[in-house]
């Protein structure tokens with residue numbers, strides 16, 4: 001098995017809020033028994049886009065032995081998610097525009113994990 005980056009979920013900190021499910025493009029994270037879990041390690045590419053959305057700081061990326069990332073399986077999982085409409089729509093913390101209308105970035109702001117749109121990002125950075 002290769003050594004690579006992969007998401008680690010701290011079960012003690014995770015409240016099962018589900019905010020990390022949608023940002024995981026590959027559909028690797030699901031909520032099971034009230035906790036987020038990487039259901040199949042080969043679906044997690046270790047990019048870490050889910051990290052910033054967790055309000056509890058339960059997500060980190062670690063390097064360890066894990067099955068190689070399976071691009072085809074991940075694409076299949078994304079298609080399944082879209083077909084089932086299992087998504088949580090994120091909104092900009094400043095103007096409220098949804099991800100349907102704007103490009104949103106995950107960010108940390110004053111200790112919170114937030115989403116901010118491309119228009120409001122400079123304001124967030126410069127105050």
Ligand code: SF4
Nearest residue numbers: 014015017018020054
């Ligand atoms: S965002 Fe954090 S607290 Fe919420 S389900 Fe995911 S890991 Fe758990």
